[in-house]
Amino acid sequence: MRIDVVTIFPNIVDSYIQESIIKRAILDEKVEINVINLRHYSDLKHNQIDDTVYGGGAGMLLMFPPFYRVLKERSTAKSKVILPSPKGKTLTQKKVRELAKLEHIIILCGHYEGIDHRINYFVDEEISVGDYILTGGELAALVLVDSITRLLEGVITLESHLDESFETGLLEHPQYTKPRSFANYDVPDVLLSGHHENISKWRRFMALKETLKKRPDLLKKAKLSEEDKQLLQLIKEQKDE
Numbered sequence: 001m002r003i004d005v006v007t008i009f010p011n012i013v014d015s016y017i018q019e020s021i022i023k024r025a026i027l028d029e030k031v032e033i034n035v036i037n038l039r040h041y042s043d044l045k046h047n048q049i050d051d052t053v054y055g056g057g058a059g060m061l062l063m064f065p066p067f068y069r070v071l072k073e074r075s076t077a078k079s080k081v082i083l084p085s086p087k088g089k090t091l092t093q094k095k096v097r098e099l100a101k102l103e104h105i106i107i108l109c110g111h112y113e114g115i116d117h118r119i120n121y122f123v124d125e126e127i128s129v130g131d132y133i134l135t136g137g138e139l140a141a142l143v144l145v146d147s148i149t150r151l152l153e154g155v156i157t158l159e160s161h162l163d164e165s166f167e168t169g170l171l172e173h174p175q176y177t178k179p180r181s182f183a184n185y186d187v188p189d190v191l192l193s194g195h196h197e198n199i200s201k202w203r204r205f206m207a208l209k210e211t212l213k214k215r216p217d218l219l220k221k222a223k224l225s226e227e228d229k230q231l232l233q234l235i236k237e238q239k240d241e
């Protein structure tokens with residue numbers, strides 16, 4: 001998997017990908033991430049890449065030609081060009097899984113007022129990271145880079161994915177680490193029992209409970225067994241008591 005991030009602030013992207021799991025994934029050659037400075041593709045004085053908006057209005061817009069040149073140089077038939085944008089469909093784990101199967105992704109980061117609309121002739125997909133406005137596409141691009149990279153084979157263990165929120169259709173069960181007791185706050189006994197079946201049952205119960213409390217909308221789509229449905233009923237009754 002190759003990901004190109006086109007940005008006017010390469011340091012923002014560089015600083016994130018040079019840490020932790022993403023850094024290791026790059027070193028292990030699970031992913032190649034190229035941070036491309038849009039200014040290098042300007043043919044104007046002082047590497048200008050933005051200008052005022054035609055028709056009037058506040059703020060600056062990133063120009064079309066530098067992006068065009070980047071795409072001419074880097075895009076192939078196998079590339080998917082993504083534009084992070086509040087106008088796009090909101091990113092989901094399902095979409096991340098889909099993107100993680102691709103060979104080459106090019107992410108075009110807007111800034112200020114965004115990018116000249118003509119870029120849309122070259123964009124395969126607009127993706128939003130939520131219904132709010134960021135100052136630039138860099139954080140959204142990093143959300144994509146991070147969520148995609150951690151799904152690539154060998155980046156993190158398969159087991160780590162299995163129970164994660166959204167993967168099972170439910171939110172993940174609560175997790176604890178040492179110390180088992182601190183300031184009278186204790187780890188649930190069942191997790192210390194070594195009884196795998198009971199631990200597994202407790203985790204399913206708690207995943208259902210978390211989902212019902214925090215994201216009840218997910219339960220409509222989740223695959224629930226008869227036992228799950230009974231547990232949900234029990235949780236609802238406990239809540240009513």
Ligand SMILES: C[S@@+](CC[C@H](N)C(=O)[O-])C[C@H]1O[C@@H](n2cnc3c(N)ncnc32)[C@H](O)[C@@H]1O
Nearest residue numbers: 084085086110113114128129133134136137140
């Ligand atoms: C200030 S925003 C531009 C917003 C644009 N004028 C509008 O109203 O739709 C600058 C850039 O940040 C990025 N951005 C802002 N909010 C985003 C979001 N929710 N999801 C993804 N990218 C976003 C996009 O790259 C956008 O071009």
